Amino acid sequence: MEQYEPLEIIGTGSFGLIRKVRRKTDGKILARKEIDYRRMNEKERNQLSAEFSILCELDHPNIVRYYGRHVDKINCMIYIIMEYCEGGDLSSIIKKCKKEGTFLSENTIWHFFTQILRALHECHYGYGKNKCGSNHSQQHITILHRDIKPDNVFLGSDNKLKLGDFGLSRKLNLDREFAQTYVGTPYYMSPELITESHYDVKSDIWSLGCLLYELCALQPPFQAKSQPVLAIKISAGTISPIPSRYSDELYNIIKAMLMVDPNQRPTTMELIKMLNPNKDTAYRE
Numbered sequence: 001m002e003q004y005e006p007l008e009i010i011g012t013g014s015f016g017l018i019r020k021v022r023r024k025t026d027g028k029i030l031a032r033k034e035i036d037y038r039r040m041n042e043k044e045r046n047q048l049s050a051e052f053s054i055l056c057e058l059d060h061p062n063i064v065r066y067y068g069r070h071v072d073k074i075n076c077m078i079y080i081i082m083e084y085c086e087g088g089d090l091s092s093i094i095k096k097c098k099k100e101g102t103f104l105s106e107n108t109i110w111h112f113f114t115q116i117l118r119a120l121h122e123c124h125y126g127y128g129k130n131k132c133g134s135n136h137s138q139q140h141i142t143i144l145h146r147d148i149k150p151d152n153v154f155l156g157s158d159n160k161l162k163l164g165d166f167g168l169s170r171k172l173n174l175d176r177e178f179a180q181t182y183v184g185t186p187y188y189m190s191p192e193l194i195t196e197s198h199y200d201v202k203s204d205i206w207s208l209g210c211l212l213y214e215l216c217a218l219q220p221p222f223q224a225k226s227q228p229v230l231a232i233k234i235s236a237g238t239i240s241p242i243p244s245r246y247s248d249e250l251y252n253i254i255k256a257m258l259m260v261d262p263n264q265r266p267t268t269m270e271l272i273k274m275l276n277p278n279k280d281t282a283y284r285e
């Protein structure tokens with residue numbers, strides 16, 4: 001018996017669609033990603049199973065919660081059940097500011113940044129939660145999100161930000177090999193991807209820098225009409241100043257994350273310490 005009542009479609013993507021559903025047992029509203037796996041090639045099927053194994057590891061208040069999955073063999077559909085975020089995505093919030101000619105307050109930007117940073121810290125340095133009973137013990141795993149952008153950050157009903165859509169993420173095994181192929185949003189593509197096409201934790205930091213810049217300026221730091229020109233701007237790494245209403249501290253953190261040399265970019269731990277220099281409990285809830 002289907003335990004979820006389908007409601008309206010929230011949005012569609014390359015994978016299929018995401019729909020609001022109501023759980024019949026307790027009426028809880030959830031989000032369901034619906035994928036027709038007939039249309040998937042081998043690589044996409046592998047990426048999907050990689051996404052599942054990653055979703056099982058992650059359990060954090062600032063990461064979209066994963067409730068489980070169902071395979072409907074008759075209709076060749078795969079369903080991924082996740083937490084529904086009623087506040088919509090950050091890209092909608094940015095669009096609304098642009099339309100109204102308003103800016104986000106510095107407080108709101110720090111509040112948003114701190115939460116996305118905690119989510120990314122969990123991905124980069126968290127311990128697998130093996131919620132799906134996979135064999136490893138509490139072992140350190142590194143998960144690269146690889147597609148951090150305003151469309152993938154949602155506002156939950158607890159008014160907390162949630163990093164979502166690990167559809168392109170990668171689990172790095174212990175020797176931290178580089179994830180080879182890069183996919184994701186060209187705007188937020190890091191310089192090292194343009195040159196050597198290696199992706200690692202510092203590439204997520206670059207994308208986080210682009211996101212923080214866009215929360216301030218309401219537009220990405222690097223823009224161009226064509227990919228080659230965009231690549232040149234990204235490799236040069238020169239950014240226009242953010243609106244003067246924001247503090248130097250905010251601009252300095254953005255500049256640090258947008259250093260062309262990945263080694264000069266801070267890790268999530270260093271960023272957390274910058275945000276809370278005195279307290280050492282910054283990364284705990």
Ligand SMILES: CN(C)CCCNS(=O)(=O)c1cccc(Nc2nc(OCC3CCCCC3)c3[nH]cnc3n2)c1
Pocket residue numbers: 010011012013018031064082083084085086087088089090091092151154164165
């Ligand atoms: C780019 N957007 C403007 C698209 C319009 C759609 N509005 S919106 O701002 O995402 C929006 C509006 C209201 C509620 C929600 N809640 C929500 N959305 C998800 O995914 C959205 C989906 C992601 C892939 C691309 C298509 C959209 C969730 N995934 C897990 N929990 C989710 N909760 C989102």
